[in-house]
Amino acid sequence: MKISELLTTDLIKLSTEAQDKDGILQEMIETLEKNNKISDKDEFYQVILEREEKSSTGVGNGVAIPHGQSDVVEEAALVFAKSEAGIDFDSRDGEPAKIFFMIAVPEGGSSDHLSVLSKLSRKLMHEDFRTDLLNADSKEELLEVIEAEEE
Amino acid sequence: MKKIVAVTACPTGIAHTFMAAEALEEAAKKKDVEIKVETRGAEGVEDELNEEDIEEADAVIIAADTDVKTDRFRGTAMISVAVGDAIDDAEGLIDEALTKAENYDPSDEDLVEDVKERKSERSSERSGAYKHLMNGVSRMIPFVVAGGLAIALAFAVGGIHMKGALAGALGQLKGAGFTLMVPILAGFIASSIADRPGLAPGMIGGYLANDLGAGFLGGIVAGFLAGYVTQWLKDTIKLPKTMQGLKPVLILPLLSTLIVGLLMIFVIGKPMGAVMSGLKGWLEGMTGTNRILLGAIIGAMMAFDMGGPVNKAAYTFGAGLLASEASTGPVIMAAVMAAGMTPPLGLALATFMAPDKFDEQQHEAGKAAAVLGISFVTEGAIPFAAADPIKIIPSIMTGSAVAGGLSMLFRATLQAPHGGIFVLAIPGAVGNLFMYGVSILAGTVVTALLVSTLKNKVK
Numbered sequence: 001m002k003i004s005e006l007l008t009t010d011l012i013k014l015s016t017e018a019q020d021k022d023g024i025l026q027e028m029i030e031t032l033e034k035n036n037k038i039s040d041k042d043e044f045y046q047v048i049l050e051r052e053e054k055s056s057t058g059v060g061n062g063v064a065i066p067h068g069q070s071d072v073v074e075e076a077a078l079v080f081a082k083s084e085a086g087i088d089f090d091s092r093d094g095e096p097a098k099i100f101f102m103i104a105v106p107e108g109g110s111s112d113h114l115s116v117l118s119k120l121s122r123k124l125m126h127e128d129f130r131t132d133l134l135n136a137d138s139k140e141e142l143l144e145v146i147e148a149e150e151e
Numbered sequence: 152m153k154k155i156v157a158v159t160a161c162p163t164g165i166a167h168t169f170m171a172a173e174a175l176e177e178a179a180k181k182k183d184v185e186i187k188v189e190t191r192g193a194e195g196v197e198d199e200l201n202e203e204d205i206e207e208a209d210a211v212i213i214a215a216d217t218d219v220k221t222d223r224f225r226g227t228a229m230i231s232v233a234v235g236d237a238i239d240d241a242e243g244l245i246d247e248a249l250t251k252a253e254n255y256d257p258s259d260e261d262l263v264e265d266v267k268e269r270k271s272e273r274s275s276e277r278s279g280a281y282k283h284l285m286n287g288v289s290r291m292i293p294f295v296v297a298g299g300l301a302i303a304l305a306f307a308v309g310g311i312h313m314k315g316a317l318a319g320a321l322g323q324l325k326g327a328g329f330t331l332m333v334p335i336l337a338g339f340i341a342s343s344i345a346d347r348p349g350l351a352p353g354m355i356g357g358y359l360a361n362d363l364g365a366g367f368l369g370g371i372v373a374g375f376l377a378g379y380v381t382q383w384l385k386d387t388i389k390l391p392k393t394m395q396g397l398k399p400v401l402i403l404p405l406l407s408t409l410i411v412g413l414l415m416i417f418v419i420g421k422p423m424g425a426v427m428s429g430l431k432g433w434l435e436g437m438t439g440t441n442r443i444l445l446g447a448i449i450g451a452m453m454a455f456d457m458g459g460p461v462n463k464a465a466y467t468f469g470a471g472l473l474a475s476e477a478s479t480g481p482v483i484m485a486a487v488m489a490a491g492m493t494p495p496l497g498l499a500l501a502t503f504m505a506p507d508k509f510d511e512q513q514h515e516a517g518k519a520a521a522v523l524g525i526s527f528v529t530e531g532a533i534p535f536a537a538a539d540p541i542k543i544i545p546s547i548m549t550g551s552a553v554a555g556g557l558s559m560l561f562r563a564t565l566q567a568p569h570g571g572i573f574v575l576a577i578p579g580a581v582g583n584l585f586m587y588g589v590s591i592l593a594g595t596v597v598t599a600l601l602v603s604t605l606k607n608k609v610k
Binding site: 042043045051054055057059060065067069092093103105114115117118119121122123124125126 | 162163165166167168169170172173174177190192193194216235238239389391392
């Protein structure tokens with residue numbers, strides 16, 4: 001399985017109007033719902049919030065990876081969002097986050113998607129990859145960046 | 152080239168585990184250090200470290216927000232941090248680990264450390280109801296210590312009738328400590344189950360248990376009831392987002408307290424009160440033979456698993472009774488502590504009585520076990536029992552049964568639930584001090600004799 005199978009163009013948002021952490025979370029969850037990836041928006045929001053309460057998923061270097069595993073997830077999916085200005089995400093290094101990957105994982109079932117997500121997490125630690133993601137101007141270009149990295 | 156092994160883990164096991172692993176691998180590459188990182192993620196364990204890896208490693212880095220067992224790394228320099236620390240500053244961690252390795256001397260890990268490690272491993276392995284109960288008991292003990300020693304001092308200052316203003320005040324202190332004990336027990340059992348929202352219904356339930364004469368047994372029931380009820384309410388009640396804020400501050404405390412409180416008052420309180428007064432009557436009316444038998448059983452339990460669940464069951468019984476039953480509690484508590492001290496003491500004595508049956512390392516361990524024994528740390532016997540369980544465990548159980556039975560026979564009393572030999576120095580803490588000392592000594596000698604007879608010579 002590949003990252004591009006979890007992240008379709010409909011799930012990519014190259015710009016966001018959200019101003020704060022709650023706003024960007026809501027926006028990404030709505031994207032999941034519109035694409036029928038989750039069956040209950042409020043429930044999944046709770047799952048995401050519970051994870052954030054334990055410790056922020058803003059991992060520093062401008063990256064945030066809010067994630068949740070729940071039975072309201074119909075199908076494993078990723079949402080990508082980008083904020084030029086950056087959003088305060090209570091990140092570990094105190095810097096605003098610019099790259100967001102929301103990860104939705106169903107309860108039980110196949111674990112194919114898990115290894116994809118662990119690979120993505122590893123890649124996000126590389127500065128080149130982050131810069132390329134930030135510089136991608138179109139959805140297609142963004143997917144190309146990800147696919148190139150997967151080769 | 153230096154080699155490091157690392158383990159990364161996080162609660163969900165999807166992202167941070169792997170980010171930390173990547174960060175460590177990248178940092179090691181930069182610093183020209185060989186590294187192997189075991190990831191414990193949602194999919195399971197990947198790149199599992201084998202014995203050879205650990206053998207070759209100069210240092211171990213644990214970057215995890217979940218419990219990672221560390222016994223396989225014993226004897227190698229290790230640092231343990233949160234998973235986020237590895238993402239933030241992996242290079243710093245590698246430096247820190249290598250510095251630690253340079254100044255590391257494996258022989259520093261002596262028995263006392265070993266016992267401490269085993270104790271903390273055991274508490275991290277605890278699960279389910281037992282874990283919740285121990286969370287409550289460990290929070291309760293300081294209250295019993297404070298209350299118990301206050302009453303001991305009151306007796307010392309004002310005699311058995313606690314005459315005088317100071318003695319009266321000390322008696323009041325004891326009252327406060329013991330009154331708080333059951334609510335604390337129940338509250339922390341409940342909050343172990345249901346987090347913070349469990350505390351209020353648990354403490355209120357525990358207070359009612361006290362009030363209804365249901366004592367510490369009622370408190371344990373109240374704590375579990377409050378914890379599971381609150382957890383159920385937390386999971387079941389769904390509110391629209393705008394009203395979410397009301398859940399922890401209004402809805403959960405109100406509903407959980409109503410359910411727990413009313414159940415305690417109308418359903419559980421009375422039968423639990425009857426159980427407690429039955430227990431009290433039985434303990435008070437016990438004849439000599441039965442007293443010795445009970446003391447022997449409690450004693451054998453203390454030694455059986457040296458700090459494990461059976462030991463803790465006997466201990467909780469003693470400490471709980473200490474606060475709720477002024478007449479019989481201190482008698483049981485005395486037997487519990489005597490029996491808990493003799494396993495390490497007896498083994499220490501055995502290393503002197505039969506030096507040819509222990510290797511050099513065990514001779515060293517014997518000295519440490521003596522210190523642990525006088526401090527009432529039964530776990531001090533574990534290193535010996537682990538090496539030869541078939542011979543050691545029956546021996547220490549017999550010795551502890553002797554100590555517990557004798558202590559009960561002599562009606563020795565102990566007002567504090569801990570302290571070992573040091574509590575004997577506090578005036579009034581121990582009743583029938585001389586015969587109590589005899590009981591502990593007898594248990595120690597029996598243990599040592601059995602161990603030195605049963606064990607084979609070291610070749």
